[in-house]
Amino acid sequence: MNGITDAAVFESFPGVAIDHDNIEHYRGILQRRLLVNRCADCGTWHEPARSRCPACWSTRVEPTKISGRGVIALFTVLHHGPPATGIDYQEGHPVAAVELAEQPGLRFTATIVDCKRETLRIGLPVELTWIERVGVPVPAFRPAEPRNA
Amino acid sequence: MTLPIKDRVAIAGLGSTPFSRDAGRAAGAMVLDACVGAVRDAGLTASDIDGLCGSNVVPARYVQGALGIPECTWHANLTIPFQHQIIESMNAIHAGMCSTVLAYHGVYRASGTSRAASADPFRARYGAGPNVLFQTPDTFEGAVGHSPWARRYLDKYGVGREVFGKVAINNRSNAVLNERAAMRQPLTMEDYLSARLVREPLTLYDMDLPVDGADAFIITSAERARDLPHRPVLIHAAALGQNDRPFSAQMLDVDCTGQQIAIRQLWRHSDVRLGDVDVFFPYDGFSIITVRWFETAGYCDDGEANAFFDAHWETSTDRILIDGRVAVNTHGGSMSEGATQGSGHFREAAAQLRGEAGVRQVPNAKHALVTPGGFFFNAGAVMLRTE
Numbered sequence: 080m081n082g083i084t085d086a087a088v089f090e091s092f093p094g095v096a097i098d099h100d101n102i103e104h105y106r107g108i109l110q111r112r113l114l115v116n117r118c119a120d121c122g123t124w125h126e127p128a129r130s131r132c133p134a135c136w137s138t139r140v141e142p143t144k145i146s147g148r149g150v151i152a153l154f155t156v157l158h159h160g161p162p163a164t165g166i167d168y169q170e171g172h173p174v175a176a177v178e179l180a181e182q183p184g185l186r187f188t189a190t191i192v193d194c195k196r197e198t199l200r201i202g203l204p205v206e207l208t209w210i211e212r213v214g215v216p217v218p219a220f221r222p223a224e225p226r227n228a
Numbered sequence: 229m230t231l232p233i234k235d236r237v238a239i240a241g242l243g244s245t246p247f248s249r250d251a252g253r254a255a256g257a258m259v260l261d262a263c264v265g266a267v268r269d270a271g272l273t274a275s276d277i278d279g280l281c282g283s284n285v286v287p288a289r290y291v292q293g294a295l296g297i298p299e300c301t302w303h304a305n306l307t308i309p310f311q312h313q314i315i316e317s318m319n320a321i322h323a324g325m326c327s328t329v330l331a332y333h334g335v336y337r338a339s340g341t342s343r344a345a346s347a348d349p350f351r352a353r354y355g356a357g358p359n360v361l362f363q364t365p366d367t368f369e370g371a372v373g374h375s376p377w378a379r380r381y382l383d384k385y386g387v388g389r390e391v392f393g394k395v396a397i398n399n400r401s402n403a404v405l406n407e408r409a410a411m412r413q414p415l416t417m418e419d420y421l422s423a424r425l426v427r428e429p430l431t432l433y434d435m436d437l438p439v440d441g442a443d444a445f446i447i448t449s450a451e452r453a454r455d456l457p458h459r460p461v462l463i464h465a466a467a468l469g470q471n472d473r474p475f476s477a478q479m480l481d482v483d484c485t486g487q488q489i490a491i492r493q494l495w496r497h498s499d500v501r502l503g504d505v506d507v508f509f510p511y512d513g514f515s516i517i518t519v520r521w522f523e524t525a526g527y528c529d530d531g532e533a534n535a536f537f538d539a540h541w542e543t544s545t546d547r548i549l550i551d552g553r554v555a556v557n558t559h560g561g562s563m564s565e566g567a568t569q570g571s572g573h574f575r576e577a578a579a580q581l582r583g584e585a586g587v588r589q590v591p592n593a594k595h596a597l598v599t600p601g602g603f604f605f606n607a608g609a610v611m612l613r614t615e
């Protein structure tokens with residue numbers, strides 16, 4: 080498939096419940112490509128990754144690169160959570176469910192960066208970016224650059 | 229539509245320990261205390277029990293061995309909240325799998341719940357428990373799940389955090405009167421609003437309180453229960469609810485939850501209507517869940533709970549009293565009595581219907597609505613009544 084072995088994926092994400100249905104998602108993260116499952120028969124996207132399309136039950140689901148555009152559907156700011164490099168819970172760790180441009184109701188959960196607390200709100204347009212924790216890429220979203228129509 | 233199981237199975241015995249932050253006792257020992265209490269309360273002995281229903285915190289085979297219950301023809305270690313144990317025991321009895329179930333729930337502040345808990349060698353050796361934090365900090369799974377929905381609720385309906393504070397204050401005001409409760413200091417709105425945010429917009433006061441303790445119930449046929457010492461508490465109607473987006477991040481909106489599904493089914497099967505309810509037990513694992521149970525059950529419209537609480541607030545006792553009559557979570561709920569994942573709600577509901585709730589008794593309570601569980605995958609609704 081590509082140069083990153085299963086063993087390398089497991090090693091990069093200790094403690095994450097990686098299985099046969101989601102390992103391509105994590106392999107993609109190591110290449111800074113955010114992959115979400117899409118049905119090759121009917122085109123429906125789904126998240127989290129499973130073996131069948133929930134709309135048509137096809138097993139032809141393909142981890143597919145997303146555009147990285149979306150809006151914040153939900154968010155919280157955590158002041159308590161699992162210790163992780165670069166996260167200061169005193170200051171607050173923002174986590175959002177981003178509604179992806181690909182499909183209504185399709186959401187990916189990630190942290191928000193480069194965003195003032197007062198800017199963070201439901202409905203904020205955001206775009207995908209990448210940060211690192213202990214050398215491993217982590218998908219994140221930041222406020223979208225204004226675009227020409 | 230009336231189901232054949234309606235009023236055919238009853239709660240006939242109750243047993244509980246006190247609830248505290250540190251009982252200094254093993255989970256199994258507390259479960260056995262509650263179980264012995266429930267069996268004796270029902271006037272039964274070990275050989276009368278032929279069904280056991282608990283969870284993997286303290287599995288059924290532990291209880292059966294420890295209490296020398298000779299033979300069981302049905303047993304189950306189920307997930308929480310505790311409506312599963314009540315409902316599956318009811319189903320097993322009605323189906324004829326067994327006649328009398330000892331259903332129980334033990335809680336133990338596991339090492340995964342806090343730094344203080346992990347410093348206790350007994351808790352460390354017990355293991356991380358079900359509350360261990362999810363490994364990634366960037367998720368809505370686990371304990372984070374309801375916090376973004378609390379934010380969404382406040383934004384969608386344009387109300388302040390006070391709506392959540394009123395849930396916390398109601399529960400605490402009730403817990404002050406409950407000797408079993410872990411938290412009995414009165415709580416003010418000032419205390420609530422000045423509390424540290426843990427998962428915005430929620431504070432520690434918006435969350436259930438990990439404790440040590442146990443509850444146990446004897447569940448049997450209504451026919452058999454009528455021959456036992458206490459007034460039978462009949463399971464009148466029961467339902468569960470879940471939809472096809474059972475994940476916090478994927479749920480479509482606050483009004484697209486399992487709660488709607490459970491309550492619609494309950495109202496299809498219950499002859500007891502909302503206006504007949506004398507005491508209400510909405511789940512309070514997180515305050516937003518309680519707020520939405522009021523709205524979903526039909527006490528008020530979506531987004532109207534804050535105004536409803538104000539209109540039905542009893543100032544002298546600093547708590548909710550619907551129409552001056554219907555008290556809510558009279559034991560203090562999971563927030564203030566302690567987090568029992570619904571077993572405390574059922575135990576207090578049964579005590580109220582037996583007329584044995586002491587200083588907390590709702591006069592002449594005949595019908596209790598218990599609505600355990602949250603938004604995503606564990607909502608339920610149970611109507612209990614007496615004859």
Ligand SMILES: [Zn+2]
Nearest residue numbers: 118121132135
């Ligand atoms: Zn499909």
